Amino acid sequence: MKFAGNILKMRTSLKNGLVDYFLPIGNDLIYVNELIGKNIKLNYNGNINCINCGRKISKTYFQGYCYNCFISLPETDEGILRPELCKAHLGISRDMEWAKQNCLQPHYVYLALSSDVKVGVTRATQVPTRWIDQGASQAIKFAQTPNRYIAGLIEVALKKIMRDKTNWRKMLTNKIATDVNLIFEKQKAVFSLSDELRQYIENDNDVTTINYPVIKYPEKVKSLSFDKQSEINKKLIGIKGQYLIFDDSMVLNIRKHNGYFVEVG
Ligand SMILES: [Zn+2]
Helix, strand or coil, X not given: CCEEEEECCCEEEEECCEEEEEXXXXXXXXXXXXXCCCEEEEEEEEEEECCCCCCEECCCECCCECHHHHHHCHHHCHHHHCHHHCCHHHCCCCCHHHHHHHCCCCEEEEEEECCCEEEEEEEHHHCCHHHHHCCXXXXXXEEEECCHHHHHHHHHHHCCCCEXXXXXXXXXXXXXXXXXXXXXXXXXXXXXXXXXXXXXXXXXXXXXXXXXXXXXXXXXXXXXXXXXXXXXXXXXXXXXXXXXEECCCEEEECHHHCCEEEEEC
């Protein structure tokens, strides 16, 4: 097997509670699950191309974009990282057509268990992709809103009682809080909302459980970067979130290397 091309974050599908991972590389898709337990060689040749315009760049912004795209595209605007700053509902966006398709669409506020309980926001169509990308073991829908902004307001309210970031070290070593009941966490969190925001609470209390293809979790992890090391030649022992986990406790965040030209053999 030999592939070469610009890589993008792994695509995923959830089948019977287990995640399948596919790595886009050039025009190909590598089924990564079947490489687990094997030695893999990844070689970064020093080239990066913007994942939007294709321009050759030496560093990326917002995980894969050139600076020009970063400061002009709607998908890299501040309302994407911080939904409460989205202004699409006021008719303000870098690209209103894009905003109609993306920001002014149903969103979920969710609670996920990746190490501890955290809150997050995602477009409704991105469930469960978003949960998988974050390495969540369990997730529950908390609220459904008609747009990104209101979801952001709910997230801000919940940030007072829980984190909004994944602790990636704990996630990758599988140090997950036990005795967490997401339905109970959801019931508790409702009290943090104003009456106005409570109307958006989601009735669906299904808890989605997600299992990752990992042979053995490392005790502690250290992250690899193609910026520091162009060749990786190691045994793959698992995949979780957007990370490849190797047998020497090193991990590689694929998403951080969006647009990097890599040879896989
Ligand atoms: Zn660009």
